[in-house]
Amino acid sequence: MADVKIKPKVISKQDEQPSLSKVQAHPNIVDEEEEVTDAQIPLGGQENTQETITPNIDLPDLGVLNSLLLDSSITEIMVNDTRNVMIEKNGSLAKTDIKIDTKEELNRITRNILDVTGGIISPDQPYLDLMLPGGSRVNITASPLVSSGTCITIRKHSKKLKIERLIQAGALDQRMAYFLNVCVVGKLNILISGGTGSGKTTLLNTLCSFIPKSERVITIEETPEIILNHENKVMMQTKPQTPTSPAITESDLLANALRMRPDRIIVGECRRGEALDMLQAMNTGHEGSMTTIHANSTRDGISRLETLCLLSGVELPLLAIKKQAASALDLVIQIKRFRNGKRRITNISEISGIENNVITMQEIFTFELDNSDPTKPDSGRFKTTGFVPKFIETLRKEGIDFPKNYFG
Secondary structure (H helix, E strand, C coil): CCCCCCCCCCHHHCCCCCCHHHHHCCCCCCCCCCCCCCCCCCCCCCCCCCCECCCCCCCCCCHHHHHHHHECCEEEEEEEECCEEEEEECCEEEECCCCCCCHHHHHHHHHHHHHHHCCCCECCECEEEEECCCCCEEEEECCCCCCCCCEEEEECCCCCCCHHHHHHCCCCCHHHHHHHHHHHHCCCCEEEEECCCCCHHHHHHHHHCCCCCCCCEEEEECCCCCCCCCCCEEEEECECCECCECCECHHHHHHHHCCCCCCEEEECCCCCCHHHHHHHHHCCCCCCCEEEEECCCHHHHHHHHHHHHHCCCCCCCHHHHHHHHHHHCCEEEEEEECCCCCEEEEEEEEEEEEECCEEEEEEEEEEEECCCCCCCCCCEEEEECCCCCCHHHHHHHCCCCCCCCCCC
């Protein structure tokens, strides 16, 4: 059995429109007569880089937290109180030795963040989501919601969104990476499902890097997290209610986006009734759209999407919503953070239809756990299920194909 050596090609890096024939003419993945096996990629090999980022932007002075903000190996900073600062590094949580001297110093750090971002914390609005220059997301939660003072959570996002980084980190293998590359270029509608901190936004950003540059992309978010290196883009953000103006929601932005001639619509996360608007956009000619949702499995992701659609205020029977979802979505990707801190795609499933009022799915790729070695918890391998997705026929008609036995 020969190992598959696939180097996923980031097709969207080309200046011109990548034709479907170019996808078909992708450099040989494997000889057509050669049997395909699972790619032999070592799992759990996250980079342990200690490099320090030298920012070329004006970041707020965070005092003793500055060193944490500039360390590229730290992905999350959590200030629980002045004596308790936690970090996430290489997928694992750890307590630091850093102490903030006084509550006044913590308040000064908070004010510096607010001054740079333009946010306002008040007794009427004691929590806030913000974005620092450079893209890091900040949540500030203050008294009276927390008794220990002000809580600050900073989630940093890597600018290096190449799929090769995810392969090296063990999030997926080369075969899955090429498959997802083709699915994005082939304009399939994709739902990314996972728990908090599982890597949904990182995966969404990476998939967005495959979008051809000639297509017009519109992103819709509450807190900007999508990093899109794309010329023909419009990045929209919701607006909270103020004493003088109403809130502008993701549903409002989706309705407006349909009038902006989008080729694709990317919604950072479906949290409320905008899920129904997203499904309708996918069903009205905006193929290749993507979004994320909080759920613990692909089945739970679909169920939660149905529930969110019921919150839209539109009186639709559940069966009609199920039919909308089954018609709109092509692919559901489940990503999970394991106990050892590694983030992996555990399942890629095709939405195959609806039977007996239940949306049916077929697994294409899965992650198989192997805990036989106690020194390597949560280890395992990626594998195909042998199921050939139905949308392959649609892609074939557009000139996109896979090597023989690719899903074998």
